[in-house]
Amino acid sequence: MFFRLYQLKPGDVIEVLRGTTTVAFTVTLVEQYPKNQFPTDKVYRPTPDAQLRVITCGGDFDQRSLTYRDNIVVYAIAGGSSRPQG
Numbered sequence: 454m455f456f457r458l459y460q461l462k463p464g465d466v467i468e469v470l471r472g473t474t475t476v477a478f479t480v481t482l483v484e485q486y487p488k489n490q491f492p493t494d495k496v497y498r499p500t501p502d503a504q505l506r507v508i509t510c511g512g513d514f515d516q517r518s519l520t521y522r523d524n525i526v527v528y529a530i531a532g533g534s535s536r537p538q539g
Contacts, residue, residue: 455509459483459525467505467529478505478529485511485523496526503531 461467465480486492496506505528512523 455507455525458507458509458527459485459511461527467507467527469505476503476531478503479532480527480529482528483525484528485525487512487523488521491524505529505531 461480461483463480463482467478467480468475469478470476496508507527507529509525510521510523511525512521514520515522
């Protein structure tokens with residue numbers, strides 16, 4: 454599902470369905486971190502407003518451990534076009 458997450462760039466919009474409303478988030482930053490240097494505090498800290506973090510695996514695939522070596526994190530803030538579903 455998140456295979457091409459790394460292709461997002463600042464200004465792109467991510468829409469999230471919440472109940473019957475689609476909420477728009479605008480991408481502000483996309484970063485790649487080695488798993489052993491994942492910035493937990495930066496990614497999971499409380500924010501003063503509605504924000505979104507989307508996280509997936511990325512970078513090179515490690516055949517030995519059968520996992521990707523990095524994580525891709527997309528940072529986004531609420532804003533853009535929110536619309537009711539129906």
